[in-house]
């Protein structure tokens with residue numbers, strides 16, 4: 226991991242690089258391979274700066290936990306002007322048995338300027354996002370990359386599935402138009418995923 230991220234309390238999974246043997250000794254929950262210390266378990270890093278020892282405290286045995294860089298699928302549960310709260314139900318290809326709470330701030334929506342979160346997503350939408358921070362067990366998300374954004378959305382007036390059109394997202398049922406930050410994956414095979422997450 227980069228110098229700036231070397232601290233206690235980081236989520237790590239087996240194989241994650243924790244440091245090199247010139248800097249640290251390998252503590253519980255870690256192993257050494259080719260001079261590099263890796264995590265043996267999924268858990269939380271413990272950095273003993275006094276004794277220069279790195280160890281990993283196991284938190285979960287086999288659960289999937291979003292990592293920095295993970296692509297997650299999440300349902301929008303609450304939207305305010307500058308941020309949205311999402312329930313992460315899928316990490317990569319793995320559907321979770323529960324939810325992790327994710328936060329999407331307006332600054333992480335797009336590489337360009339976004340004036341209002343209500344033009345990005347609405348409650349009930351399904352979004353693909355990238356985890357950019359896992360500090361304090363909060364999962365901060367970004368949808369700035371081109372392949373990320375809303376992948377499923379319903380008309381906020383009548384509840385029909387919205388379709389991308391000339392004037393943003395259009396409802397074929399009532400003619401309503403709404404705005405979203407959509408992913409190119411919009412509308413692709415999402416129903417099945419939603420059903421799985423609710424079972």
Ligand SMILES: [Zn+2]
Nearest residue numbers: 380383396399
């Ligand atoms: Zn409608």
